[in-house]
Amino acid sequence: QVGQELAGRLEGAEDLRYVSFTPEDTGSYGFYTEGECDTYGALLDADGRSLIENDAGNGGENFIVAATLMVGRTYYIEISTLRYDATKPEFAIYAERYSEPSDDLFYEQWHLLDKAGANDINILPVWKHFSGSGIGVGAADTGTYTEHTDLKSNMRTDLCYNFIHGIPDVFPGGEKYSSLSASGGHGTHVAGIVAASKNGTGAVGVAPDASISSLKVLGSTLSGYPLKNDILASIEAVQYAQKNDIPIVNVRLGGSEYSESERRAMEAAN
Numbered sequence: 001q002v003g004q005e006l007a008g009r010l011e012g013a014e015d016l017r018y019v020s021f022t023p024e025d026t027g028s029y030g031f032y033t034e035g036e037c038d039t040y041g042a043l044l045d046a047d048g049r050s051l052i053e054n055d056a057g058n059g060g061e062n063f064i065v066a067a068t069l070m071v072g073r074t075y076y077i078e079i080s081t082l083r084y085d086a087t088k089p090e091f092a093i094y095a096e097r098y099s100e101p102s103d104d105l106f107y108e109q110w111h112l113l114d115k116a117g118a119n120d121i122n123i124l125p126v127w128k129h130f131s132g133s134g135i136g137v138g139a140a141d142t143g144t145y146t147e148h149t150d151l152k153s154n155m156r157t158d159l160c161y162n163f164i165h166g167i168p169d170v171f172p173g174g175e176k177y178s179s180l181s182a183s184g185g186h187g188t189h190v191a192g193i194v195a196a197s198k199n200g201t202g203a204v205g206v207a208p209d210a211s212i213s214s215l216k217v218l219g220s221t222l223s224g225y226p227l228k229n230d231i232l233a234s235i236e237a238v239q240y241a242q243k244n245d246i247p248i249v250n251v252r253l254g255g256s257e258y259s260e261s262e263r264r265a266m267e268a269a270n
Contacts, residue, residue, distance in 0.1 A: 010037055010091070013084040018044075021095060022074045026115045028098040028124035030066035031077055036088035039063040041078040051075070052122075066098070066125035068118040098124040103196075105203045112204065123206060132195060132207025138241045138249040139191045140234060143170040143182030144214035150196040150203060151188070156213045159244055163233035164219035166226070176220040187214060190252050213246055218253070231257075235265040242269045 010017060023029060033039045042053040043065045052065040069075055077093060100106060100113060114120040136156065143162065146155045160170045171182040178184060195212045196205035215237040218230055234253065241249045249269070 009089045010039070010079070010081045010084065011089065013081060015081065015084075016041075017079045019077050019079070019093060020074050021069075021077065023069045023071055023097075025097075026069065026071045026118075027100070028066065028113060028122070029069050030064060030096045030098060030125050030128075031093060032065075032096070033063045033079065033091045033093050035091040037085070037091040038082040039079050039091055040082050041065075041080050043067055044076040044078055046074050046076075048076070063093075067122055068114060068120055070115075070118055098128060100124065101198045101204045101208075102200045103198060103202055103204050104200070109203055112206070121206070127208075131198075132205075132210030135207060135210045135248065136213060136246045137194050137207070137210050138213045138215045138237065138246040139187060139194065140215040140217045140237045140241075140249055140251045140253070141187035141190050142180055142184055142218045143172075143187045143216035144191040144212065145171050145182070145188045146214065148188055148192070149201060150192055150199065150205075151212060153197050153199070154195045154205075154208075154210065154212050156211045159213035159246065160215070161237075161240065162216040162219070163236045163240070164216055164228050164230065165222050166228065170214040170216040172222050175222045178220045180218045181220040182216065186252075187216065187218075190250060194250060213241075213244075215240065215249070231255075231259045231262055235262055238262075238265045238269050 031043065040054050040063055042050045044050055051067045054063050054065050111120055112123050146152060146157055146160065161168055162170045175181045191212050191214065192203055192205060194205050195207050195210040196203050198204055198208045217233040217237050221227060238249060
């Protein structure tokens with residue numbers, strides 16, 4: 001509990017109450033109310049600018065907002081009533097500090113938790129409720145090292161496929177090294193951004209419990225195998241994902257040529 005001074009009453013339908021909070025440490029914090037009073041509101045910075053708004057409450061535990069807050073700064077929680085009831089005017093507000101992963105490179109992942117300026121995607125509160133379990137993601141890229149310590153527990157190796165060479169191996173050892181080859185690392189890097197697991201080492205993905213299927217659509221020369229056009233490989237990968245019920249495909253590609261067939265394949269996959 002933040003403090004007894006954060007308990008309060010709403011005196012009418014138009015009543016607004018403000019409570020302050022000054023964190024002792026920089027981190028990800030969430031606020032919620034308890035009580036019979038339905039509440040909603042916003043989390044404000046010291047200048048009164050809204051950081052996060054909550055536009056609905058549902059009774060009981062409600063008004064859940066969360067953000068990365070900086071040590072020593074004062075923030076304000078604005079609380080109002082969704083449906084004022086004079087017989088149920090009381091509420092209590094609580095603050096929770098969300099735990100951080102123990103993975104040794106997490107401190108470098110400022111996009112997930114930015115302790116220097118709070119410019120992150122506010123993911124820690126999301127993980128409390130959902131971290132990707134049961135969701136499949138296809139990584140259409142240069143290919144993924146499926147035995148990587150941070151990835152192997154999340155890899156759907158039965159759905160991985162190398163479309164550029166027409167083989168199941170998405171990390172072929174004999175592929176000529178280049179920025180497009182699997183050993184160049186881009187496809188493994190992207191897969192890690194998506195779903196590196198919480199395992200105490202390395203980094204953490206945005207969805208650390210999601211499953212990853214490596215769809216290799218870029219590559220270099222591999223002896224004994226023709227090198228397919230990368231646009232055609234990308235089209236086949238999108239169609240493959242649709243056929244195999246992979247609901248999300250991360251296509252981290254670019255190029256100078258427009259492809260109408262690629263656009264149609266992506267639109268058809270919805």
